[in-house]
Each structure stands twice: as structure tokens, then as C-alpha cells.
Amino acid sequence: MEQTLIWKRLTVALILATACLSTCFYVYVSYDEVILKIASGRLVISSLECAYNNTNNTTEKKSLNNRLNRSICNDTADVDNRVGNTSVACDRAEKLTELPDCSIAFGNWSNTTRPLVALSSFPGSGNTWTRHLLELASGVYTGAYSYDNDLYLGGFTGETEYYKRGRTLVIKDHRFRDEYKSAILLIRNPYDAVITLYHYHKMKHTGKIPLREFRNNAEWEDFAMEHFKKWINMMYEWISSNKPLLVVHYEDLKNDTVHEVKRMLEFLNTTLVSERLQCLEMDIEGNFHRHKEETFDFDPYTADMHTVIDENIRLANKLLTNINVTGVRNHTYDQDLY
Numbered sequence: 001m002e003q004t005l006i007w008k009r010l011t012v013a014l015i016l017a018t019a020c021l022s023t024c025f026y027v028y029v030s031y032d033e034v035i036l037k038i039a040s041g042r043l044v045i046s047s048l049e050c051a052y053n054n055t056n057n058t059t060e061k062k063s064l065n066n067r068l069n070r071s072i073c074n075d076t077a078d079v080d081n082r083v084g085n086t087s088v089a090c091d092r093a094e095k096l097t098e099l100p101d102c103s104i105a106f107g108n109w110s111n112t113t114r115p116l117v118a119l120s121s122f123p124g125s126g127n128t129w130t131r132h133l134l135e136l137a138s139g140v141y142t143g144a145y146s147y148d149n150d151l152y153l154g155g156f157t158g159e160t161e162y163y164k165r166g167r168t169l170v171i172k173d174h175r176f177r178d179e180y181k182s183a184i185l186l187i188r189n190p191y192d193a194v195i196t197l198y199h200y201h202k203m204k205h206t207g208k209i210p211l212r213e214f215r216n217n218a219e220w221e222d223f224a225m226e227h228f229k230k231w232i233n234m235m236y237e238w239i240s241s242n243k244p245l246l247v248v249h250y251e252d253l254k255n256d257t258v259h260e261v262k263r264m265l266e267f268l269n270t271t272l273v274s275e276r277l278q279c280l281e282m283d284i285e286g287n288f289h290r291h292k293e294e295t296f297d298f299d300p301y302t303a304d305m306h307t308v309i310d311e312n313i314r315l316a317n318k319l320l321t322n323i324n325v326t327g328v329r330n331h332t333y334d335q336d337l338y
């Protein structure tokens with residue numbers, strides 16, 4: 001894991017902490033614990049310690065196991081002495097107790113009772129990020145048709161689960177397969193998806209290549225042309241299968257994350273409960289988001305490429321219109337990697 005990742009998570013934890021705590025309480029996040037937590041998966045708030053000055057003015061620490069144990073500030077006898085101000089201490093402690101339980105587990109459905117639902121997308125369309133959001137929002141792991149070790153190490157525990165076992169919420173797949181009963185079809189403008197995919201192709205989940213490598217580069221052009229076909233093919237297969245589909249535009253998910261997550265959960269016959277909404281809001285980004293500092297000051301696509309892509313987008317929009325779904329969103333040459 002990259003150092004920056006760890007620090008990012010640490011920052012999240014500290015922001016959370018300071019948002020909840022009065023000056024009477026200090027929250028420490030143990031560096032080791034955060035690393036451990038990242039290695040094994042998810043957030044942060046399970047590795048907090050609360051520190052306070054006891055009656056002897058020595059600083060004591062207590063760990064807060066995921067949710068603050070209410071009794072830390074509720075054994076009222078020494079609250080006064082501990083912080084010098086009962087009302088402040090308990091007031092803040094109350095807020096701490098409201099930290100949600102954001103743990104994630106396998107679903108308890110048996111493999112025969114729940115239909116297999118795909119989370120299907122062309123690569124580079126935000127599939128990993130969407131899984132992160134769905135897991136936080138539902139508390140259930142998502143799975144994958146094919147195993148990716150980086151994702152497993154990054155906390156997607158469902159990654160190693162045999163996809164037909166039925167304990168995961170949705171199954172990531174970049175292809176149409178008839179064995180799925182239904183699918184969430186995640187669609188991102190291909191101009192942006194293919195740029196992201198090329199970054200991924202060169203650097204995997206966490207890296208990025210300099211943008212000049214998109215200029216007059218035959219390798220990039222061949223790569224892009226080859227992949228556009230897959231973009232439209234996957235959509236075509238799903239739509240012509242007549243299976244129940246929920247189309248989610250990646251651009252909408254970015255713009256109004258909570259709303260789109262709610263739609264997805266509804267499609268999965270689940271509701272977003274308020275505690276889980278908090279989990280979502282505390283960690284919208286997830287581990288695999290890489291911001292690109294550079295922006296294009298040239299068009300990475302040649303005129304020929306534009307012709308092909310625009311035609312594909314037109315075809316896609318026709319397909320989407322047939323199932324009463326709005327068309328592909330405008331491109332931004334956005335290079336966020338999720």
C-alpha cells in the first residue's frame with residue numbers, strides 16, 4: 001500500500017474525530033492500526049482511541065471499538081474530575097456514540113434463494129468505486145466474476161468468493177453472461193472510460209501516466225480503437241437480453257452519489273438506512289480513487305477516432321432510448337481513476 005493512501009485514511013480518521021470531540025477529548029489514531037485496517041479492508045473509525053486526563057491529571061486512553069462504548073463517559077462518578085466539565089464531556093460523548101457501525105459482512109442469503117445480479121460495466125467506468133459505495137451503503141460485500149488481488153488486498157473481501165455462492169450483493173463483471181438474472185449496467189462516456197482504462201492498462205489501480213503519452217502515440221490509438229468496440233458490445237448484449245436492468249450513468253453517480261446509490265439499492269430490494277447513509281457520507285471516495293493533477297491541453301483523440309466513437313455513442317443512445325433510459329452523458333476528458 002502506498003504511503004499516501006495511509007495518510008489519506010489517517011486524515012479521514014482525524015477529521016471524523018475532531019468533528020465529534022470537544023477539547024476535553026483527544027482522539028488518537030494509531031498508525032499501525034490504520035495500516036492494519038487498510039490491509040484488511042475498511043475504515044478507520046474502528047481504530048480510535050479516546051484520551052482524557054484523569055483525576056491525577058495524567059492522560060489516559062481508551063480504545064473505541066468501532067462504536068464508542070457509551071459507558072466510557074457514562075460512568076458519571078468520575079466524569080467531573082476527568083474533564084472538569086460534566087456537561088461538555090457527556091455532550092460530546094453522546095455525539096461519539098452516534099458514529100455508525102460501518103462494518104461489512106457477507107450476505108446471509110443461500111445460493112439458491114437470491115438471484116445473481118451483475119454489476120456490469122466497461123472497464124474504466126467506475127466499477128470499483130461503485131462496489132465501494134454499495135458495500136458501505138448495504139453492509140454487504142460485493143463479489144467479482146474474476147479475481148483481482150489488488151482489490152482483495154484493498155479490502156474487497158468478496159473478491160475471492162466463488163461468484164455463484166450467492167453471499168455477495170452484486171457481482172462485478174465486464175461482460176454479459178446469461179447466468180445473471182439481472183444487472184446494474186454502469187455506463188460512462190467512452191471518451192473518458194478509455195482514457196482511464198489506458199492509465200490502468202499502463203499503471204494498474206493506483207498509478208497514472210503523463211498525459212503527453214496520449215499525443216501522437218500509435219499504441220494509445222490502437223488501444224482505444226480496439227476497446228470502443230467492447231464498450232458498445234457489452235451494452236448491446238445486456239440490452240438485447242431483455243433481462244431486468246438498472247442503468248446508472250457514472251457521471252450521475254459522481255454528481256449525485258447518494259441518490260444513485262439509493263436507486264441501486266432499491267433495484268436490489270434493499271433500502272439505505274440512515275446509519276449506512278452516514279457510512280457512505282464519511283467515505284465517499286474509497287481507497288482506489290486517484291486524482292489526476294494534470295488536465296489535457298490537447299485533444300487525445302484524432303479526428304478518425306472521434307468519428308468512430310461518436311458513431312458508437314449514437315448507437316448506444318438508440319439502444320438506451322429503446323429501454324427508456326437517457327443517453328450517454330457528455331465527456332469531460334475526466335481522468336479520475338476509481
Ligand SMILES: *[C@@H]1O[C@H](CO)[C@@H](O)[C@H](O)[C@H]1NC(C)=O
Pocket residue numbers: 023024025052053057058059
Ligand atoms: C491533560 O494533561 C496534559 C498534561 O498534563 C495537558 O497538556 C492537557 O492540556 C490536559 N488536557 C486537558 C483536557 O485538560
Ligand SMILES: *[C@@H]1O[C@H](CO)[C@@H](O)[C@H](O)[C@H]1NC(C)=O
Pocket residue numbers: 054055056
Ligand atoms: C491517582 O493516583 C493515585 C496514587 O498514585 C492512584 O492510587 C489512583 O488510582 C490514581 N487515580 C487514577 C484515576 O488513575
Ligand SMILES: *[C@@H]1O[C@H](CO)[C@@H](O)[C@H](O)[C@H]1NC(C)=O
Pocket residue numbers: 055056057
Ligand atoms: C490538573 O491540571 C489543571 C491545569 O493544568 C489544574 O488546574 C488542576 O488543579 C490539576 N488537578 C490536579 C488534581 O492536579
Ligand SMILES: *[C@@H]1O[C@H](CO)[C@@H](O)[C@H](O)[C@H]1NC(C)=O
Pocket residue numbers: 065069070071072
Ligand atoms: C462497554 O464497556 C463496559 C465496561 O467497560 C463493558 O462491560 C461492556 O461490555 C462494553 N460494551 C461493549 C458493547 O463493548
Ligand SMILES: *[C@@H]1O[C@H](CO)[C@@H](O)[C@H](O)[C@H]1NC(C)=O
Pocket residue numbers: 070074090
Ligand atoms: C448515558 O447512556 C444512556 C443510555 O445508555 C443515555 O440515555 C444517556 O443520555 C447517556 N448520558 C448520560 C449523561 O447519562
Ligand SMILES: *[C@@H]1O[C@H](CO)[C@@H](O)[C@H](O)[C@H]1NC(C)=O
Pocket residue numbers: 084085087088
Ligand atoms: C462547561 O461547558 C460549557 C459548555 O461548553 C461551557 O460554557 C462552560 O464554560 C464550561 N465550564 C467550565 C467550568 O469549564
Ligand SMILES: *[C@@H]1O[C@H](CO)[C@@H](O)[C@H](O)[C@H]1NC(C)=O
Pocket residue numbers: 105106107108139140
Ligand atoms: C450474517 O449473519 C452473521 C451471523 O448471524 C452476522 O454476523 C452478519 O452480520 C450477517 N450479515 C449480514 C450482511 O447481515
Ligand SMILES: *[C@@H]1O[C@H](CO)[C@@H](O)[C@H](O)[C@H]1NC(C)=O
Pocket residue numbers: 111112164165
Ligand atoms: C450452492 O452452495 C453449495 C454449498 O456451498 C454448493 O455445493 C453448490 O454447488 C452451490 N450451488 C451453486 C449453483 O453454485
Ligand SMILES: *[C@@H]1O[C@H](CO)[C@@H](O)[C@H](O)[C@H]1NC(C)=O
Pocket residue numbers: 252255256
Ligand atoms: C447534479 O445533481 C443535481 C442534484 O443533486 C441536479 O440538480 C443537477 O442537474 C445535476 N447535474 C448534472 C450535470 O447532471
Ligand SMILES: *[C@@H]1O[C@H](CO)[C@@H](O)[C@H](O)[C@H]1NC(C)=O
Pocket residue numbers: 114115117181267268269
Ligand atoms: C427484487 O424483487 C423483485 C420483485 O420481487 C425480484 O424480481 C428480484 O429478483 C429481486 N431482486 C433481488 C436481487 O432480490
Ligand SMILES: *[C@@H]1O[C@H](CO)[C@@H](O)[C@H](O)[C@H]1NC(C)=O
Pocket residue numbers: 324
Ligand atoms: C419512461 O421513463 C419516464 C421517466 O423515467 C417515465 O415517466 C415513463 O413512464 C417511462 N415510459 C415507459 C414507456 O416506460
Ligand SMILES: *[C@@H]1O[C@H](CO)[C@@H](O)[C@H](O)[C@H]1NC(C)=O
Pocket residue numbers: 330
Ligand atoms: C452536452 O453536449 C451537448 C452537445 O455538445 C450540449 O448541447 C449539451 O448542452 C451538453 N450538456 C451538458 C449537460 O453539458
